[in-house]
Amino acid sequence: MGAKLGGGGGSRYTVQQNSDINVTPFVDIMLVLLIIFMVSAPMATVSIKLDLPPASAPVTQEKQKDPVFVSIQDKDLYYIGTKQVTIDVMAAELAAALQSANPTDERVLVRAQPDVEYEEFMKVLNELQENGYFKIGLINEDIS
Numbered sequence: 001m002g003a004k005l006g007g008g009g010g011s012r013y014t015v016q017q018n019s020d021i022n023v024t025p026f027v028d029i030m031l032v033l034l035i036i037f038m039v040s041a042p043m044a045t046v047s048i049k050l051d052l053p054p055a056s057a058p059v060t061q062e063k064q065k066d067p068v069f070v071s072i073q074d075k076d077l078y079y080i081g082t083k084q085v086t087i088d089v090m091a092a093e094l095a096a097a098l099q100s101a102n103p104t105d106e107r108v109l110v111r112a113q114p115d116v117e118y119e120e121f122m123k124v125l126n127e128l129q130e131n132g133y134f135k136i137g138l139i140n141e142d143i144s
Contacts, residue, residue: 068097069139070128072112075120087123091131104132111139 070090071079078085085093095103108128112121128136 067109070110072116107135109137
């Protein structure tokens with residue numbers, strides 16, 4: 001804080017508190033910092049030469065299986081692939097469609113029509129989870 005000497009009225013010399021900010025030291029410090037950053041920035045962009053092996057995709061002999069879709073069309077209207085199923089036999093039909101030794105380890109993709117209610121959608125997800133299918137992907141299709 002600074003002090004201000006002089007002023008009107010009363011005694012000849014009065015001491016008052018000065019609440020004005022002294023900007024000059026602040027500007028000096030900011031200019032010094034700006035110069036420091038301008039000098040040090042090009043040093044930070046210096047690259048280091050690395051000898052890395054070329055990138056290549058892992059070689060797999062295994063053919064990727066086509067995904068299995070569970071489609072929700074309307075209330076109580078469900079499909080696994082192109083086969084219509086009911087909620088009661090959905091887990092058994094899904095295991096048959098996955099054609100795997102351990103079908104609960106496979107990924108299942110679920111999609112629903114835009115006008116399907118949330119309750120129907122959650123009924124299918126709960127049925128899948130109750131039967132051990134925890135790798136569930138949700139499909140969103142653009143409507144345009």
